[in-house]
Structure formats: structure tokens, C-alpha cells
């Protein structure tokens with residue numbers, strides 16, 4: 274029989290953008306039989322908007338409290354989040370987490386602990402904030418008809434790209450504005466490098482295809498090298514640039530993943546996903562394409578996704594990882610050919626890229642570009658080199 278944690282006594286980790294957001298969202302949902310008992314934070318000297326009595330700084334205060342049956346982990350540090358989540362699961366508590374970086378690196382082990390202990394870990398807030406993508410992939414798309422998941426999974430970089438393409442803003446000014454509005458972190462590296470999108474993609478692919486892939490196996494490149502030459506190229510050809518993450522089934526036995534800027538046309542469903550919004554296109558065998566759209570970040574949108582996980586636990590819900598259990602899971606591969614746009618300055622830099630075929634080539638005084646096909650394997654192999662060069666890589670089509 275499934276246990277129903279009807280009364281939830283919560284130990285909350287983190288009282289930042291999302292933790293504080295959740296606190297207020299919970300107050301707006303009086304029907305939810307969940308009460309925050311203790312909040313663990315890092316800095317005891319910070320001013321807080323709720324009574325001092327709630328707070329502690331030692332994570333064991335929550336883990337060792339037998340009255341607390343649900344741990345909600347919303348801290349910024351991925352390594353410490355791992356220790357907290359693992360300890361809570363091993364102590365038999367249910368856990369809700371929003372930490373995509375931690376989850377992408379430790380999913381395999383955390384699923385194993387759930388299987389051994391019977392405890393449950395939910396994390397719908399970790400990918401696409403308020404959009405219920407993970408639970409839909411797990412429950413509604415619980416068959417093997419799924420062909421691809423393509424998404425704008427990072428609100429900060431989408432906000433930056435929208436300002437550049439719609440308001441002629443410079444990259445630097447758009448990034449500054451995103452930081453002022455709280456969409457981008459003080460250190461925006463994870464957002465603009467594509468790494469945050471990749472972490473979310475790893476989680477979505479686990480529920481979409483049943484296979485867990487290590488982030489280091491996947492080619493990722495971001496928008497941090499985008500310059501005015503690339504923007505002019507895109508505009509002249511009628512494209513917008515979007516930072517996407519994509520999981521694609523290649524055949525019955527294999528699939529690939531990548532996180533990369535994409536040159537999109539107006540007939541692409543994600544063309545009009547602007548600002549801090551996220552959009553995920555699910556493509557399947559008989560239903561063609563569906564778009565899920567909504568706010569991917571921010572305290573209240575993400576707080577409401579966390580609330581949904583809390584109430585799901587009240588009803589005894591847990592991810593069954595159905596595709597991992599019941600299907601032959603496709604194998605991850607980089608053995609595919611991609612059509613890309615490569616902008617470069619120096620011919621030596623171009624020499625690192627082993628193109629299979631070239632469609633278009635332009636050589637200018639300041640910059641040059643090539644469009645053509647290249648193997649994803651080659652791109653993955655030179656990923657570290659690419660990150661050090663003055664080049665911009667974008668996906669045209671697979």
C-alpha cells in the first residue's frame with residue numbers, strides 16, 4: 274500500500290529567491306496541510322522577513338528532527354545540496370529539490386537510494402520552473418512514442434537574446450539588465466554557457482527516454498561568444514538565435530543530446546518564446562508537436578512548482594521512472610551529423626573543425642563564417658578548445 278504523508282512537517286533549506294517565494298506561496302494555499310517548521314540557511318546575520326525562531330544553520334537540526342517528514346532543498350550550492358538530499362533520503366524523509374546541477378550529476382545514485390529506502394525525491398521545479406514538464410514526461414508521455422524534446426530551458430539567456438533581437442540591445446547591456454531584474458545570477462556563467470540548460474536536459478531525458486547521461490558526455494556551447502557579426506548574419510537570413518537544449522531519438526536504439534544556440538525560423542514553435550519565458554516542444558510518433566510554455570524562473574513561479582511537489586507527496590506520489598523500468602532504453606550517442614553555422618576570426622581556429630561538407634563559406638576582413646555538416650563527435654572532442662577560441666557555433670538543423 275502507498276504511504277500517504279497527509280500532514281507534512283517541512284524542514285526547508287534555503288531562504289533565497291525560491292525558498293522565500295515558497296514560504297509566501299504556501300501561505301496563499303491554506304488547504305495544503307503543510308507547515309514549515311525549521312529553515313536552514315547559511316548566514317545567520319542576514320535580515321529575514323519571517324521570525325528568527327524558524328532559522329538554524331546546522332543541517333542536522335532538520336535531518337535529526339523526527340517530526341519533520343519532508344525536506345525541501347532550495348539552496349544555491351550543489352555539493353552541499355547533494356549531502357543534504359542524500360542524508361534526508363537515507364533518514365527516510367521525503368525530499369523536494371530544485372537543484373538541477375546537483376540532480377544532473379547524482380541522479381543515478383539518488384534513484385538507487387529511493388529504491389533501497391522507499392523514500393521519495395521529487396524535483397519538478399528543477400527544470401522549467403512553473404511548467405510541469407517532468408511529471409508530464411513521466412505520466413502522460415509514458416510510452417515509447419516520444420521522438421524529441423526541444424526546449425528553451427534557461428530564462429536568463431532567453432531574456433538576453435530577446436533584448437538583443439527585439440530591442441537592438443548589446444549583449445553586455447542585456448546581461449546587465451537581466452542581472453538587475455534578478456533573472457541572471459551575479460555569476461551568469463552557468464546560464465550563458467549552456468551548462469544550466471544541459472543540466473535540465475539530463476533530467477528531462479531521464480524521464481523522457483529512461484536513460485541517464487553524464488553531463489560531460491554531451492556537447493554544450495553557449496551564447497557568451499555571440500557578437501554583432503553573428504547577429505547581423507541571423508537578421509539578414511530571417512533567423513533569431515535561441516539557446517536550446519534538445520534530446521532526439523535517432524532510431525529505436527539510440528538518441529542524442531545537445532545544448533547549443535540555434536538559428537530558428539518563424540515556423541519554429543519556439544521562435545516567439547521571448548524574455549524570461551521557457552518553452553518546451555515535445556514531438557511524438559502520432560501527435561506531431563506540442564508546446565508547453567510558461568515562466569521558467571523567479572521566486573513565485575518556481576515556488577508554486579515546489580508547492581505542487583509538496584502536495585503530490587501528500588498524495589503519496591513518487592516518480593516511478595517508468596521508462597527505465599519497463600522499456601528497452603535507447604543508448605546515448607554522439608554519432609550524428611549536425612548542420613552548423615561557425616563564425617571565426619582566425620583560420621587556425623577554423624582548422625580545429627573537421628567539417629564533413631560545406632554549404633556556404635564567407636571570408637571577411639574581420640570575421641568569416643562557414644555553414645555545413647560536422648559530426649557531433651568531432652564537436653564534443655574539441656569542446657574545451659572551442660571554449661577558448663574567438664568562435665561562435667550555432668545549430669542549423671540535424
Ligand SMILES: NC(=O)c1ccc[n+]([C@@H]2O[C@H](COP(=O)([O-])OP(=O)(O)OC[C@H]3O[C@@H](n4cnc5c(N)ncnc54)[C@H](OP(=O)(O)O)[C@@H]3O)[C@@H](O)[C@H]2O)c1
Pocket residue numbers: 286287288289290291292313314315316317319346347348349350353371372373374398399402569570571572575
Ligand atoms: N531562482 C530561480 O528562479 C530558480 C528556478 C529554478 C530552480 N532554482 C534552483 O533553486 C535553488 C535555489 O535558488 P535561489 O535562486 O533561491 O538561490 P539564492 O537566492 O541564491 O538563495 C540560496 C539560499 O541558499 C542558502 N544556502 C546556501 N548554502 C547553504 C547551506 N550550505 N546550508 C543552508 N542554506 C544554504 C542561502 O542562505 P543565506 O540566505 O544565508 O545566504 C540562501 O538562502 C538552486 O538550486 C537553483 O538552481 C532557482
